[in-house]
Ligand code: SAM
């Protein structure tokens with residue numbers, strides 16, 4: 001007799017969770033002001049990071065629960081040694097259909113070919129500005145040319161699905177919008193604008209600093225030509241996808257503030273130090289590392305995942321007075 005399939009990860013709002021985001025480090029080689037503090041960053045001790053073997057075991061345990069999609073992130077995932085080895089191990093797991101990576105691109109030129117060979121196919125490269133000065137102002141570091149070299153190296157390595165993530169910031173990145181529109185049209189890479197979220201280490205987020213998706217649509221449409229919604233876009237995808245009305249060039253929006261997509265959420269995350277979070281904005285975590293390093297059986301670990309998903313709340317409350325910013329900033333959670 002076949003074994004009964006284990007229950008998928010469905011929460012109390014009926015959302016099932018197939019998408020696991022794995023942070024591999026909290027370290028980073030730049031210092032984006034909306035994510036990290038400028039100085040004196042307290043990084044995790046290396047011994048506290050999940051090993052690649054621990055990550056692999058954890059992923060294997062989540063597949064019977066319905067996980068088939070992974071994304072590696074950080075901190076900056078490419079600063080973790082031998083990341084391609086982890087990609088290779090994860091891409092061999094039966095049931096994992098899709099592995100993505102989000103990177104700032106600084107080390108991509110060196111690693112793109114190895115990552116592709118290891119089985120990675122989906123790449124998001126974060127780049128908030130198409131000019132070196134603005135890049136430096138946002139990231140507090142040099143590196144703009146390296147990111148462009150990284151994107152080029154990724155194209156050469158064979159990556160076809162490269163998306164550019166750009167955080168949109170009022171008073172800072174308006175001038176970047178039309179150049180990014182042209183960039184999307186000439187390169188064929190989708191540019192995804194992400195609304196600035198209250199996950200910065202400096203606690204300086206304010207609603208007034210968010211440049212909203214609709215404003216971006218209006219500016220790009222006026223500066224180039226109209227953006228229209230992509231027909232038949234996946235309703236479960238967090239990004240709202242648009243294209244220019246002549247069909248050339250795609251622009252996406254992760255509009256977490258102006259168009260929250262919590263009701264469609266299918267994601268959960270594990271931090272680099274092995275804490276399970278059922279939401280980017282969770283105030284509570286489940287300590288999986290102690291289970292993975294202790295005597296816990298596979299079933300106990302799987303039950304801990306189920307319990308965490310079961311406890312997931314309806315959605316972030318950024319647009320309400322009840323919102324409490326998590327103590328972990330983005331680089332420590334894994335974006
Ligand atoms: N270091 C990699 C990178 O920058 O792509 C991966 C980790 S980073 C935390 C993942 C994504 O989160 C990036 O696209 C980054 O721009 C975005 N991000 C970081 N802090 C954010 C914030 N406060 N609001 C919105 N997006 C943010």
Ligand code: SF4
Nearest residue numbers: 028031032035075104
């Ligand atoms: Fe580093 Fe990514 Fe955070 Fe920028 S957004 S500081 S690149 S982790």
